[in-house]
Amino acid sequence: MSRPSDDKLREIVARFPTTREEDWKYTDLSRARDIAARWLEEKPAAAASASPDRAAAITDSIDAAWLVIANGELQTSRPPDGVTVGKVDYIPLGDSALAEFNAALVSDGIRIRVSGKVSTPIGLLLIDSAERTSVSQAYVEIEFDDGASAGVIEYHASRGRADQYANTFVTFGIGEAASASHVRIQDRGRQHVQTSKTRVRVGKDASFSSASFDLGGCLVRNDIDIDIARPGADVSFDGLYLAGDGQHIDNHTRVDHRVGPATSRQEYRGILNGRCRCVWNGKAIVHEGADGTDADQANHNLLLSEKAEIDAKPELEIYTDDVKCSHGTTVGQLDETALFYLRSRGLDRNAAIQVLTHAFAAGLVTRVPVPAARDAVSSLIERRLEELAVTIEDEES
């Protein structure tokens, strides 16, 4: 696929969504637009090769067959038995300027096919590294044959001090009675921008379970769109965002129940400290005729700083009556009584905060659907919570 002209690319960038659009009301993409425009201006040479070894810690700590995608290009791939890795023939244009931008620039669309029950998880290490303003695109399609099952771990990282913007698209096609487990860890540099979209098509009697963790990035927007078009689907996904100074993390989820019976459940939790803003927008649409749908959304937030803001919006659109749908959202802070209890047992304030915030996050960690990733996720969260807790203002002082 030949790369479109710079003028065409500039035109696409100019069409990036703005806060005037309802879906982007709380998230201003100016910074992404700005990086993309500068990158086009500077006419960069071929992307510098990223050094995947820097992220070796994660590939070492999680026992998986890792595919390394550096600056959008597939570098190494050692797929386990039952998994084939190839290139996609064609990248659909998508329905947004971000999808068009991705389709226009992605060098290798990667296609992963899972046939049979695969016990070794498939790891996707998406790492970007640049010393100059850079934009990277990744496009991955994962197809599960009927009855197949596997775990997929995405780890997003970036290195380098220059401005970076990564725009990734991951698609899951899950065949009949197939089962996909998914873990997404976003641990980018604190000054880097990411937009990501995960599209999931769930087949008859198939299951999709996912957990996603946002730790890094300065401007992060994740969309997950789940389409249930066959009966018997079982969908369950969680998300945790830990935001500190200078971070903006936005999670938009959408589940389309087109037929029933089917179940979807989601739970997002957030811990916010410092000057940061998080957005959670959950949308469940139960279409006409999707009888026997059971959809549940939950979102809980811990707001620990005067400068933090959370914007939450749990939406339900229901067009039939044989359904059970619910959502719950809470925003609050640490329980002073619990803090006092821990301190009366000899823990200092920070340690007590650690215990309580960790407990708040732990509920999701124990549900990580790929067991091999659990320990690594747990220690990443612990590290991030330590960073966050240090800056919590002591109200008594």
Next chain:
Amino acid sequence: MATETEQLESLVNRRYEHGFVTDIATESLPPGLDEDVVRAISARKNEPQWLLEWRLQAYRQWLEMDEPEWAHVHYPKIDYNAISYFAAPKSDDDRPKSLDEVDPKLLETYDKLGIPLHERARLAGVAVDAVFDSVSVATTFKEKLSEAGVIFCSFSEAVAEHPELVRQYLGSVVPRRDNYFAALNSAVFSDGSFVYVPKGVRCPMELSTYFRINAANTGQFERTLVVADEGSYVSYLEGCTAPMRDENQLHAAVVELVALEDAEIKYSTVQNWYPGDENGKGGIYNFVTKRGDCRGANSKISWTQVETGSAITWKYPSCLLRGANSVGEFYSVAVTNNLQQADTGTKMIHIGPNTSSTIVSKGISAGRAQQAYRGLVKVMPQARGARNHTQCDSLLIGKDCGAHTFPYMEIRNPSAKVEHEATTSKISANQLFYCRQRGISEEDAVNMIVNGFCKEVFKELPMEFAVEAQALLNVSLEGAVG
């Protein structure tokens, strides 16, 4: 099942009981809207120059605004030039001084509605400022109220007799250009009610206004302003029924409430405008802006609404919680049937410290109706200790209806506690079976369940209204379950 369905259909298809037209000649302006119409309305009401200017500015601002399209409702574009902006009962110049002087036909209308005005007013101890079309024709219990120092009169009267109060508070909660429909109302509002409760006064009775739309093709543009001065209390009841019409009628009202320090306003509404027929023909477009301003410390504003009528409802009674420790409440039951559409909810804006708000919204959707709850809870950075609890439940009756929730939460203070819960389901087969098994008819069982579902809201209504609300609910929904 088949016979049940038939039975249900006959119940669901019950016709609108209050659909009749009172034949009174009305004196209307020809359809159309321009500055001359605004001037004509103002002149006909003998308004002072400042109010005319205020209206004209609103009109000019309205011209620059776009009709909102974000609501989850669909309707053909409104031709604002096909609407007549003023209709008054003929006896405008010679308005009745007491009920005896009121046109007997008018009283008959109230009779048909089961609200014999004087009877009801006397028995229930309610003062009624009955708005028939656009001009108030009867006001009772004035004396008793004036003893207490409470001003309760039509808006036009307030403009004439208490211009300083009107001027001070008009538009101070809902500014002229707040939104498209508020701007339109500000330009052409016909009449409405004005209430002022002085310092420390507990209003001796519940104040009530009954509205009716009665002239074809006439938009009703009510303007209500309630001011509760320091330490006062007032409960205001607003209810409405409308006769059957084939053409859509636009109703764009504005209600402004101001609660000063330690004051409390309780505002209750039963809305039963004509919803259109089974095929969605006719019915009122109810595009209303309602907002209360808890301006003083420890003030409280409570909205309670039962919405059963209108073809389209677009309504978000809101509270600005400015004063420290101020309280906002929103209790709502909304019922949509046939092809009715409702996009309703509330906004709670927490500005002052230790402010709290409660939202309880119960939606019932049946037939092919679409209903949406849309709400905003916003906690500003300075609103320390803000507290909100939102409960938002929907009951679906039938395969073709819809229920939607769009709650927005924007929280900027770490000491805020905000909770939102919502559920959507149909009437449980188990509950129904249990009742049927005990010998209760399906119709009564559904009634019981629906009334139980709405109980939290009904118990907030004043007695008289609670009765009317339950009756309305039964008419709209009895047995509408499959």
